[in-house]
Each structure stands twice: as C-alpha cells, then as structure tokens.
Amino acid sequence: QTIAGEHGLDGDGHVNEASDLQLERMNVYFNEASSNRFVPRAVLVDLEPGTM
Template identity: 85%
Template sequence: QTIAGEHGLDGDGHYNGSSDLQLERMNVYFTHASGDKYVPRAVLVDLEPGTMDAVRAGPFGKLFRPDNFVFGQSG
C-alpha cells in the first residue's frame, strides 16, 4: 500500500498522481499492463492458501495478477 501510494496508484492499479517523478521510476516496482493499469512486479509464495486469500481480499488485492500467487495445499 505504501509503495503504491508513493507512486500515485489507487487500489485498482490506476495512476492518479500528479508528478512526473512518480511515473519516472514506476517500472522499478510495477509493470504497465493493459487498460492503463499498473501491476506489481512481485511473486507471492506461501505454503498455505489462506494467507494469499487475505492479500487478495485486502484493499490492494486487485493489483495482483492471479499468476503472482504461488501456494501449496497445506503448510
């Protein structure tokens, strides 16, 4: 949430900022996807799917693509 906010992104990954500096370094943490949306450059790994469900249900869960999540069936 903090990094998205610093770069002017809302919970859906759309840029709402007002500074060219925010866009200049956006590609460090985010990839520009279709629909003028940014998605995190991250892979989330855990042995339990419950923690991933909590991330998806959170305020910034829509930012992540489904293939960013890797989890086992039991930990």
C-alpha cells in the same frame, strides 16, 4: 499498499496524481498492464513479528 500510494496509484493500479518523477520510476516496482493499469512486479512480505 504503501509503495503503490507513494507512486500515486489507487487500489486498482490506476494512476491518480503522480509527478513526472514518479511516472519515470514507476517501472521499478510495477509493470504496465492493459488499460493503463499498473501491477506489482513482486510481492514483498515481512515475516518478522517485531516490525509492527
């Protein structure tokens, strides 16, 4: 959620308001799927209980 928000994506993977720089770097974490929707390339999980 955090990374998607930082790249200007809503919860469904659609671009809300992204700068040109954000759009250029979108493929670092996301792949473009059908209908201009972006899906995560990986799922990042932090299991360390002390991080929150």
